[in-house]
Amino acid sequence: MIPLSFAQRRLWFLGELEGPSATYNIPMAIRLKGHLDRAALHQAVRDVVVRHEALRTVFPSVDGQPRQRIRKADSLSLDMPVVPVVETELEETLRGEAAHTFDLSSELPLRAILFEVAADEHVLL
Template sequence: RGMLDRSAWQRSLDRVLARHEALRSVFVAIQGKPRVEVLPPDAGLPIVEHDLRERSDAKAAFLDLCQEEGRTPFDLARGPLIRG
């Protein structure tokens, strides 16, 4: 309840990403050979915000965004393997 502290939220998600190498792993092919690389712990998690507060169709817009996000594949070569 209450206002979201966006800065605290971002720091929390960044720490989760920093703590888990699996979420920072990327899959690349170097000279045709597959390889797993790990992004640095301070890579940070990109956050996309959608402000729907002023929209009369906020619920429908939210559901559309959820469906779109669910259909969006991860870029396994660039990472991270989590979105916020």
């Protein structure tokens, strides 16, 4: 395991100090209209995670000290659930999901959820 960089140590320290928080989340919602190839979208998101080690890094503690553990690409099970939602509830649902708190010791720092508003309209968060 590798020691944390200064930026990672700061993020870990603040997480320990504040407790679970969505402070550093950077949510992005993208509305997709028309036919959607869900398998291709899932593979594209997975490809980004595989290419970028930072998106595969968790910070478990070893003897009370945080360490980087870069998860192997072939061991990842990156889920992208599809959640039906009606337009009137979409904003509140997105807000709730964007407030997700990550467990830096074991959870990848990226989530992808596909909300199905209609057969030809989706929102990727």
